[in-house]
Amino acid sequence: MSTETVQSDTRAPGQLIDQRGRAELEFVVALRTGMTSALRSQVRRRIEESGVLPQDTTDIVALRAAVDPVVEATAAHRFQAATLRWSREIQTPRGVEAFDRRREFFESLATPAGQVVDVAGDDVPRYWTYEFHATEGGWDGHDHMGFVHHEMVYHYLLTKIYGGGGDIFALRRKFADKAPKESYSSIVDLGCGTGQYTLKLAEAYPEATIVGLDLSASEVNYAQRRTEDADLTGRVEFRRAAAEKTGLPDGSADLVTSYILLHEMPPHAIKAVFAEAFRLLEPGGHVHFGDVGAYETRSGYDAWNDDWDAEHGNEPWWRLAATTDIAEIAREVGFVDVERYELLPGGHPMGTTARKPEGA
Ligand SMILES: C[S@@+](CC[C@H](N)C(=O)[O-])C[C@H]1O[C@@H](n2cnc3c(N)ncnc32)[C@H](O)[C@@H]1O
Structure with a gap:
């Protein structure tokens, strides 16, 4: 295979999945677009017509106690819940099998030329080893999970499930x-995954050098590969490290940022991440974290739906992230000018920005 083919193929890896893999993923798409979304609308109507939704969404336990009995009494809900759970359980294993059937070819797309620095070694927090999003074996359950999860499964499925056809990650640039x-001039991207947001930062701040870091070896390896393909070597670099223990020098950044990292960790770790960001920033520097919307700002149905989905989609910390006072954590750590805002009204993500004071 010529180099030219490999490079152009890299841009649409979902299309390169063999016929069996495509058929299996198309089946997941059909389950999610046809069946579950139609049932979901029925369930929503049922909840709204029942009159049990409270105006105040701050008490999610009370909200669930009011709504769950209504939905659990409907066949539409039970059926869509089972379909959703099953489709989530099968999607990553099907991607992994599709990768392994054409391992030699996919490996050529997913392996970087350069080495990624490993700062974390075996020092990995216990919460990170959970099997997030029903990913068998967690973020590193396969030696190329970064590529499989983001570029094969997500890219292929989400583009079809949520439409858009093109850049399903455009919100990252907006953020x-x-x-x-x-x-x-010096940006750190915490929990960078496969570098989807890191690359948007590189576009938005062309004069900056950027360090992206993540605990997943397979994710940072693929991020590194993506950066090499985009000719950004030297300006953007990756390391395998925990967001709360980056190993980077004090005061070495003027922006510390992350996109959908905080809801993957318990509140004590969120606080440790803010403290690490404070250490990394020069005085006057900013944090800018984008994550799930706080329940108190969402409609009754959206708060119920987020919480139900998090519970059934292997998101163990989502509820805590959506109910913890993140602004207060930022202030406790020493930040000032703390602001929270919705990037899109009523939607995800919710941004938190704050400044490290001069003289701190
Ligand atoms: C939902 S993904 C987001 C990836 C990326 N920011 C993006 O926008 O595509 C969350 C990432 O956070 C990483 N992560 C979770 N806890 C972490 C921690 N304590 N330190 C570093 N990375 C972490 C996971 O490995 C995963 O890649």
């Missing part, structure tokens, strides 16, 4: 643009 200053 990158919302950092408080027009330009930054």
